[in-house]
Amino acid sequence: MEDVQVLDIGPAAVASDFRDIVDRFGAPAMALALNILGNREDAEDACQEAFIRIFRNLDTVDSGKNFKNWVYTIIYHCALDVLKKKRKARRLFEEIKNESKGFLDPGSASLGKREKLSPEILRRLNPKEKTALSLWANEGYTTVEISEVMRCSSSTARVHLFNARKKIKIFLEKNHA
Amino acid sequence: MLKCRIAGFLYGAFPLYRLRSFLIRRHMEACPLCQAGLASRDEALLLLTRETDVKDLGFLWPGIRRRLKEGPIEPGKPRIAWKLGWNSALGAAAAVAAVTSLVMLLRGFRPETIAAPGSGNNGIQVVSLMVEGRPADAVYFHPQDSEMVIIWAEKVREGGVTP
Numbered sequence: 001m002e003d004v005q006v007l008d009i010g011p012a013a014v015a016s017d018f019r020d021i022v023d024r025f026g027a028p029a030m031a032l033a034l035n036i037l038g039n040r041e042d043a044e045d046a047c048q049e050a051f052i053r054i055f056r057n058l059d060t061v062d063s064g065k066n067f068k069n070w071v072y073t074i075i076y077h078c079a080l081d082v083l084k085k086k087r088k089a090r091r092l093f094e095e096i097k098n099e100s101k102g103f104l105d106p107g108s109a110s111l112g113k114r115e116k117l118s119p120e121i122l123r124r125l126n127p128k129e130k131t132a133l134s135l136w137a138n139e140g141y142t143t144v145e146i147s148e149v150m151r152c153s154s155s156t157a158r159v160h161l162f163n164a165r166k167k168i169k170i171f172l173e174k175n176h177a
Numbered sequence: 178m179l180k181c182r183i184a185g186f187l188y189g190a191f192p193l194y195r196l197r198s199f200l201i202r203r204h205m206e207a208c209p210l211c212q213a214g215l216a217s218r219d220e221a222l223l224l225l226t227r228e229t230d231v232k233d234l235g236f237l238w239p240g241i242r243r244r245l246k247e248g249p250i251e252p253g254k255p256r257i258a259w260k261l262g263w264n265s266a267l268g269a270a271a272a273v274a275a276v277t278s279l280v281m282l283l284r285g286f287r288p289e290t291i292a293a294p295g296s297g298n299n300g301i302q303v304v305s306l307m308v309e310g311r312p313a314d315a316v317y318f319h320p321q322d323s324e325m326v327i328i329w330a331e332k333v334r335e336g337g338v339t340p
Binding site for chain 1: 194195197198199201202205214215216218220221222224225226227228229230231234236237238240241244245
């Protein structure tokens with residue numbers, strides 16, 4: 001409650017409910033973000049951004065819909081945003097590197113130390129496949145529920161999940177062989 | 178086995194979500210051979226980060242608090258809901274106006290009630306009309322040498338009367 005008073009994020013009830021949401025969904029949100037993004041730093045960014053969006057949109061939650069799915073949808077979109085930002089940053093970095101060839105120390109040519117957590121195979125899946133797989137394996141979601149989170153048709157979700165499972169199986173078989 | 182090959186070929190040859198989903202539903206989900214080519218939930222969990230693997234979440238709340246302090250700190254206004262509400266109100270008003278106009282027109286086209294404007298025989302009487310939630314005027318138009326009477330609703334112009 002001390003945090004809430006310091007933060008002054010509105011009526012105590014709203015703040016306390018929000019803290020409950022963070023406590024309840026923090027771990028599954030972080031797991032999903034880690035599975036999509038593959039490193040802790042980006043996953044933390046995505047999670048924080050997601051909870052801020054959740055807080056700012058609490059008034060718009062449709063009580064008839066699954067709150068958990070709504071939370072996951074926001075986390076999924078925040079993870080995609082982080083990936084977009086990274087792509088942009090990488091492009092910019094490449095441009096700068098090309099323009100200043102010879103001036104940059106090759107040893108410093110990195111985007112920062114980022115702890116890679118994903119196994120090799122997860123990096124070969126696209127973010128949609130990773131999301132579908134993570135929701136299916138971790139949460140036991142059906143393709144219909146996955147499609148609700150990803151805001152796509154159940155056909156599309158089914159294909160993403162199928163592709164992910166197939167790629168993983170091929171990878172596992174190759175590694176065992 | 179042949180079915181599996183055909184399904185596999187179609188799946189690879191046509192990258193269409195609907196077709197692929199159909200093939201998965203109709204064949205791959207039910208076929209033990211095809212299922213053997215897919216990772217099980219347990220196998221997937223070997224590679225994925227699980228909720229129980231996430232230990233240190235101490236960063237989360239302080240980070241959120243810091244970022245909320247930097248930006249606006251009130252919960253967001255339900256902008257979408259507000260827009261929807263306003264749109265619904267406009268839609269309802271337009272629908273009422275349309276229905277009213279239609280009823281009036283249908284009544285007006287009954288042979289016994291058709292009357293030229295100014296003839297003194299008020300077969301049609303528009304009591305009130307609303308367009309977009311505001312009172313509107315009913316305009317009668319009777320083309321020369323015609324049996325036809327056209328009636329329409331028109332918004333009241335600012336500071337003036339409908340011509």
